[in-house]
Amino acid sequence: MEDGLNDGISCRKSHHPEEVKRNLTSRLNRVEGQIRGIKGMIEKDVYCDDVITQLSATQSALNSVAKILLEGHLKGCVVDRLNEGDDSVLDEFVVTIQKLMKK
Template sequence: MKPEEKQVHSCPVCQSSGEDTGERTSHHDDKTIKELVTRMNRIEGQIRGIKGMIERHVYCDDILNQISSAQSALDGASRLLLEKHMKSCVREQLQDGDEQVIDEVLKTIFRMIR
């Protein structure tokens, strides 16, 4: 597939929001969205802090510890989103007989654990 082409998937849960853009969207509940946004805001602050540490020539080991902490926070957000995806989108696709979703999820998980 060429990079400019968008792959269209038929997930009944993560469908396009009515517009025919070819992009999938999720429909997580407000609590999940709020939790993910809060985590991303915290991670964004951590990244800004790391950048400031680099600019201030802070000791390398201290910066590396902060980078590790930010990576752990991103991993936590990924796990939460993967769990929600498995319990909604993937479950519904499997119930609809679309077993192709298994390959998609496996690719995503393998990419996450690299």
């Protein structure tokens, strides 16, 4: 089944351990707080360099989340699919890395 969020990709699911989910959720909650803080800074006309510094910290936090997900994906999903004989996962993984490297 497809939905608008998947852009034609099948509805596969990850199975992250609860500890990893809590870690990711906690990190994303902090990022969400950082974004709200940045919005407040802009509304208060805070000096541009200070806002940019906070944006950089937020990007770094998001990159940390991506690294955790990427490691889990490689060690879990990719290995599982390779073990099932699905070599197409390698092409998918290369595209994923390329997307991350654009940023």
